[in-house]
Amino acid sequence: MQTQQYSDERNPVDDEKYDLEEPFKFFRVGEENTGTRDLASTELLSVLPGQHYSIKEKILRLEFEGNAQNAQDAISINLQVDASPGCGGIVWPAAQILSSYLIKKGSGFLHGNRVVELGSGTGLVGLIAAKLGASKVWITDQQPLLGIMQQNLSMNSLQYNCVVTELDWGTSIPTTIPPPDVILAADCVYFEPAFPLLVNTLDALATAGTLILFCYKKRRKADKRFFGMLKKKFAWEEVMDDPNRNIYTRESITLMKLSKLQ
Numbered sequence: 001m002q003t004q005q006y007s008d009e010r011n012p013v014d015d016e017k018y019d020l021e022e023p024f025k026f027f028r029v030g031e032e033n034t035g036t037r038d039l040a041s042t043e044l045l046s047v048l049p050g051q052h053y054s055i056k057e058k059i060l061r062l063e064f065e066g067n068a069q070n071a072q073d074a075i076s077i078n079l080q081v082d083a084s085p086g087c088g089g090i091v092w093p094a095a096q097i098l099s100s101y102l103i104k105k106g107s108g109f110l111h112g113n114r115v116v117e118l119g120s121g122t123g124l125v126g127l128i129a130a131k132l133g134a135s136k137v138w139i140t141d142q143q144p145l146l147g148i149m150q151q152n153l154s155m156n157s158l159q160y161n162c163v164v165t166e167l168d169w170g171t172s173i174p175t176t177i178p179p180p181d182v183i184l185a186a187d188c189v190y191f192e193p194a195f196p197l198l199v200n201t202l203d204a205l206a207t208a209g210t211l212i213l214f215c216y217k218k219r220r221k222a223d224k225r226f227f228g229m230l231k232k233k234f235a236w237e238e239v240m241d242d243p244n245r246n247i248y249t250r251e252s253i254t255l256m257k258l259s260k261l262q
């Protein structure tokens with residue numbers, strides 16, 4: 001029966017095997033590794049920020065529009081991108097969608113909040129939160145990504161309210177990270193052995209009052225096991241007030257708001 005259920009894709013046992021052999025099997029990474037143009041369809045590009053990529057310096061400049069009421073809220077950011085430390089070294093569309101959403105919500109949305117970004121990669125989403133006036137932001141990831149995050153933090157001069165911290169899901173939360181008001185995560189569901197670890201970390205960081213914005217790109221049926229684990233601790237709903245939603249949902253990207261069950 002199971003074979004029939006998964007007849008159009010690998011079965012879940014194979015998924016697990018491939019995960020262990022090659023965790024990045026489900027990613028498409030283009031030759032230039034700019035992290036965007038080679039990852040997104042033309043339609044999706046229409047809702048992503050403007051991009052300029054310097055192949056020589058491996059610097060990606062992203063230019064986000066402001067919200068409809070105030071074009072002056074436009075934000076630009078320079079990021080070093082480099083796929084060599086892992087899939088997080090490039091900027092994924094989900095991170096740009098979450099960043100665009102935060103910018104569209106305006107500077108009051110995160111103002112004065114403590115924000116933690118999980119699986120931050122280049123640091124994009126957390127750096128945008130810092131630019132938007134969060135009181136303090138922790139951009140976190142595994143050790144190999146810390147160098148690129150630190151460079152991006154310095155390049156954008158955000159050291160006054162943002163820090164880079166190693167946070168490996170499933171391990172204890174560093175004592176330097178207090179309970180945050182907001183948790184942000186983009187494109188963090190892709191490696192099945194990490195599913196329970198990510199749920200544990202969300203559970204350890206969040207309280208019932210924490211706002212969690214989680215931008216998810218569906219890649220395969222096995223992802224539903226993540227949501228099976230998540231639902232024991234969290235409820236979620238889709239974010240409906242993003243004007244770009246109709247376009248990115250067609251690319252299997254969903255922006256969700258999670259809340260911890262009491």
Ligand SMILES: C[S@@+](CC[C@H](N)C(=O)[O-])C[C@H]1O[C@@H](n2cnc3c(N)ncnc32)[C@H](O)[C@@H]1O
Pocket residue numbers: 086087088089090091092093094095096118119120121122124140141142145167168169185186187188190191194197
């Ligand atoms: C697809 S990348 C997304 C990066 C970034 N959020 C973006 O959307 O551009 C997934 C990120 O999750 C991080 N990650 C994977 N497993 C992790 C773990 N066990 N602990 C912490 N971070 C992890 C990776 O290092 C990587 O930066």
